[in-house]
Amino acid sequence: MKNRLLWIFTAIAVASINTQAQHAHLNVGAEATHQDAPLTWANGAEFATGSGYVKALNYASEGCFAGYYEGNITLTVLPATEAHAGPDPAAPALGSYIQFRISCLDAPPGGKFGFWEAGSTAPVVSLGAGESATNLWPLTESDGAPGSDPFGHIHGRRFTATRPGIYKIGFTAVDTSTNGVGGGPIHTPSDELLVWFQAGVHIQSVAPDPETGNTRVRFGAAAGFAWQVESSTNVAPDAVWVPEGESVLGTDTFVETIHEGLSGDTRFFRVRGVPVVP
Known part of the structure; x- marks a missing residue:
């Protein structure tokens, strides 16, 4: 034929996506707590492009996200102490300070993928296909002092897209502490985790x-x-x-x-x- x-x-x-259904947590951990042990995405296999997961971004017609497709994956750091319901055996070392960066590997023609800090009125970064952010954004909520818990669980952040379609986004976790050997970080960066997002x-x-x-x-x-x-x-x-x-x-x-x-x-x-x- x-x-x-x-x-x-x-x-x-025909209706907005339920915000509770959009809520997910992507957790940063570490292979070990010794010097130069790499950071990991502890549950990254559930979000990686090969898993079939795709994060829906829903169109907003009003509010601060009006005109954008928006949604959220909450990036967290696993706790290392009882104070934050730990210690988790996969948590990074005490004294590490975890941040992340974003890259946009693929996007619809003219589409931009953005990250918004809690309370911001515009994206703090907006990336087209093939672009990577030069800034880092904190995940750890402590001040990074020696022996402090690297735990972080920051709500209110959002990801947005400007055009409908499929976006391939990369996340890398980085330790920027000064509590390692020679005043450098304890951990080496994670591998880049690639995640699908769908706008509309x-x-x-x-x-x-x-x-x-x-x-x-x-x-x-x-x-x-x-x-x-x-x-x-x-x-x-x-x-x-x-x-x-x-x-x-x-x-x-x-x-x-x-x-x-x-x-x-x-x-x-x-x-x-x-x-x-x-």
């Missing part, structure tokens, strides 16, 4: 298979919604959109749905989200 062009059309969800609702790919006649549709399914793939032969105002397969419950991951008997047709696809009531 000769394959014809399949077009992608992405629909916007976006179909990442449509892949027809001429051999089976099936079509695979891959999209980011934000938590808090049941997502339904729909197809149509056109995108006219009176187009008829037909549900394809069963709806999928969003879990902030990329999902792939397989649809039979569509590969030989010209089709437009969209995904529609219906809020899930707890």
